[in-house]
Amino acid sequence: MIEFRDVHKWFGELHVLKGINLKVDPAEVLVVCGPSGSGKSTLIRCINRLEPIQKGALIVDTMKVHESKTNMTRLRAEIGFVFQQFNLYPHMTALQNVTLAPMKVRKTAKKEAEDQGRYVLEKVGLGDKLHQYPAQLSGGQQQRVAIARGLCMRPKIMLFDEPTSALDPEMINEVLEVMRNLAREGMTMIVVTHEMGFAREVAHRVAFMDFGELMEIAPPREFFAHPKSERTKLFLSKILTH
Amino acid sequence: MWSFYIEQLIHSLPFFLKGLWMTIAVSGLSLLAGTAIGFIWGILRASRSRFVKPLIGAWVDVVRGTPFLVQVFIIFFLLPEFGIQLEAFPAAVIALTNLAACFICEIVAAGIQAVPSGQMEAATSTGLNALQQLRYVILPQSMRIILPPLVGQFVLLIKDSSVVSAIGVMDVTRVGWLTVQRVPQGLLVFGLVAVLYFVICYPLIRISNSMEKRMSAGVTLNKM
Numbered sequence A: 001m002i003e004f005r006d007v008h009k010w011f012g013e014l015h016v017l018k019g020i021n022l023k024v025d026p027a028e029v030l031v032v033c034g035p036s037g038s039g040k041s042t043l044i045r046c047i048n049r050l051e052p053i054q055k056g057a058l059i060v061d062t063m064k065v066h067e068s069k070t071n072m073t074r075l076r077a078e079i080g081f082v083f084q085q086f087n088l089y090p091h092m093t094a095l096q097n098v099t100l101a102p103m104k105v106r107k108t109a110k111k112e113a114e115d116q117g118r119y120v121l122e123k124v125g126l127g128d129k130l131h132q133y134p135a136q137l138s139g140g141q142q143q144r145v146a147i148a149r150g151l152c153m154r155p156k157i158m159l160f161d162e163p164t165s166a167l168d169p170e171m172i173n174e175v176l177e178v179m180r181n182l183a184r185e186g187m188t189m190i191v192v193t194h195e196m197g198f199a200r201e202v203a204h205r206v207a208f209m210d211f212g213e214l215m216e217i218a219p220p221r222e223f224f225a226h227p228k229s230e231r232t233k234l235f236l237s238k239i240l241t242h
Numbered sequence B: 001m002w003s004f005y006i007e008q009l010i011h012s013l014p015f016f017l018k019g020l021w022m023t024i025a026v027s028g029l030s031l032l033a034g035t036a037i038g039f040i041w042g043i044l045r046a047s048r049s050r051f052v053k054p055l056i057g058a059w060v061d062v063v064r065g066t067p068f069l070v071q072v073f074i075i076f077f078l079l080p081e082f083g084i085q086l087e088a089f090p091a092a093v094i095a096l097t098n099l100a101a102c103f104i105c106e107i108v109a110a111g112i113q114a115v116p117s118g119q120m121e122a123a124t125s126t127g128l129n130a131l132q133q134l135r136y137v138i139l140p141q142s143m144r145i146i147l148p149p150l151v152g153q154f155v156l157l158i159k160d161s162s163v164v165s166a167i168g169v170m171d172v173t174r175v176g177w178l179t180v181q182r183v184p185q186g187l188l189v190f191g192l193v194a195v196l197y198f199v200i201c202y203p204l205i206r207i208s209n210s211m212e213k214r215m216s217a218g219v220t221l222n223k224m
């Protein structure tokens, strides 16, 4: 479904991704963790070319993201992206936020888009917040609208960039719950997060990223019980004591 | 003595109203065209285009860095040297349109850049194309930032339009110049000229102020 082949990415002089090799299967849930600045966000932002890569091959759902002639608009419609800061459209209600792309990109009729929007917002537990503006919602509610916005495009892949890091602790669970359900339904997901409980329970594999490299990637049980590299051990000891 | 002058002034009132109409025509046309062009330039200037962006930037700098009077003279007296002969009225409208476009371009570009980059990223990631992003996500948010200074700029441009009297456009200012030669009461004549400009500008000033107030109130209500 997603395949990185020796992918390199530079920001000017800064070498941010140093030869990434990675294959994610359909319906797989991959959790990516690692210290700040290690390139986790960049890794998943390359998948829908929010960031272009400079070397290597990146194939998503048979489309060659590394080739500049690839029609990204079409591919992006198949990939939901959830940001740390939600990035909801502040001038639109929750329902308008989730129906914009279906109407404009998929050309879904308004009525149909709204029916679907209502259904998806209900699914993330916000059936009573359809006509609220983002500013009137809590952080956890906003992030759930953001997830719904992605889901309304009926994506094949959902990418999450630290979806709970900007949330107050008591709101983290409501968002993780939505993500758990998604995983259960067989969505292909890459989740950048430090919620190790979520990783243990939901992920098929967990990857540790450091200095622009995937240091280690393994099923959660193995990953947590027997981390191979010293840096993974060090990192885990730091975040698991939290 | 005063009453005599006032009477003369009242006699030339139709003349003034014609001038007022000319001022409105020159500024109205220029603001309309200048706003349209200014938005296009501003959008391009805020875009990532490598080619057009510096070109517009350089042009805006040139226009902002030279006196408007000189620009008007160049269009009216210099273009004929290159075979482009213009009447005073179109020359004035072209000069003021260009000036308006340059100032408005800067306001629009600043308004677009003030929208957090995450908005564009979110829109991009749902598959909206560049035009759709602009139309549905970026511009509606920028408009709140753009509108108050835009209307404020209209006021400045209407006042700047007085400069075109220098090439013979019969606007309020020129009517003032001609009248003062018959009615040697500068204070009275140009007092009237000032009042006429004020009558056009004041409503715009009020609109701009109230928009600014509404916007700063809206910011707290509608935080990101």
Ligand SMILES: Nc1ncnc2c1ncn2[C@@H]1O[C@H](COP(=O)(O)OP(=O)(O)OP(=O)(O)O)[C@@H](O)[C@H]1O
Pocket (backbone or CB within 6 Å): A011, A014, A016, A034, A035, A036, A037, A038, A039, A040, A041, A042, A043
């Ligand atoms: N647009 C950019 N321009 C230049 N450098 C960037 C840009 N985005 C990220 N970087 C740099 O690239 C490196 C990797 O950034 P990235 O955001 O991918 O890290 P991260 O692992 O997501 O970190 P965090 O946990 O803090 O989110 C960092 O050193 C960062 O400063």
Ligand SMILES: [Mg+2]
Pocket (backbone or CB within 6 Å): A040, A041, A042, A161, A162
């Ligand atoms: Mg990050």
